[in-house]
Amino acid sequence: MLKAELRRTALSRRQALPESEVAQRSRQLREQLFSHFEVARWKWLHVFLPIPQQHEPDTWQIIRWVWERELPVQLAVPVVQADGVSLRHYHLTPGTALVNNRWGIPEPVGAGEVEPAQLDAVLIPLLAFDENGHRVGYGKGFYDRFLLECRPDVLRIGLSLEPPVPKITDAWSGDVPLSACVTPSGVWQFGR
Template sequence: MDKRELRQAYLSRRREMSLDAVKRSSLAICKDISSTAWFQRSKRLLMYMPIRREVDLRPLMDVAWRKGKTVYLPKADPVTHAMDAYAVHSLDELKAGAYGILEPPADATKEADLEKLDCVFIPGVVFDRQGYRIGYGGGYYDRFLPRLTSSTLLIGVAYAWQVVERIPRDAYDEPLHVLVTEKEVLTFSLPTFTKHSRRTRPE
């Protein structure tokens, strides 16, 4: 199957998940992430608000806030398909934005310094065991990820059934460093930790 066919098939399967299954798997994923060394040492984390039965990271946000970490959430521009990140200190701050997704309000001012982000958590529809993903097709993360430094850890989160051996990929697809499911933590590579070095698109 090509990317479009995979996206449709896996979105359809995810829609069939029970809310109880989403909650149980999400809690297991958040628990595993919170015990990793890279989460423990990270101070600035970009997460996301779940839609369409995505893995729910809100329990992980609570852990991060309790530990004094700064949590950022994305704010999307549906016209340009650009995405920026803003600090939030409570879910009560969020307002419905593009596509009905809860995001920082229009007057949010605490925009992230992208060079200082330690971790970026990335949702998706299908992932493979080489660290690549298929998203919704809007290109938001494709545009956002090259703006980060090479020291930022890219973490995919998914249900175990969303992981396949290999998916079709394009030259601009950015591979992840880590993929976490309710059953395993896959580590593909580690960041270069070269401060202020911009990412380049893979050949």
């Protein structure tokens, strides 16, 4: 399936999900993540903050889990820069102030910057992924550029409300593949 077609159909399916279904699948994603990965062994976990109107996975369930259990992992979140093409990353704590940007994405205010090389794992937003670890996002390339700044051994973990499609036919060499993808029903490992 081509990325553009997959992007349209996946976004349409996700938008049709009731909020209660997004919440339930997000809870299942959290359960899968913490049962398949030793999150407490990581020093830094990068997590995106969800855009509720896009019915993205509710990563606040993961964030609160870390904080409530006082896990030793530190959290970092992305902020889109004024150039509209790059991300910077900031420390997220229970006391971090947040404001919504022009796209409705919460961003930290006054938090310390985190360098991509510090990260042990990155949770990646996506619309769809395939059985080979290729992914389809919103098409802006933010995460492809960002992931190239990370260490080669960083875990690139997608969060998907849906199972994979068999194959994305127009994946190209500039696409940074996933190490794994967490779905409500299980985890796909890609051995990278």
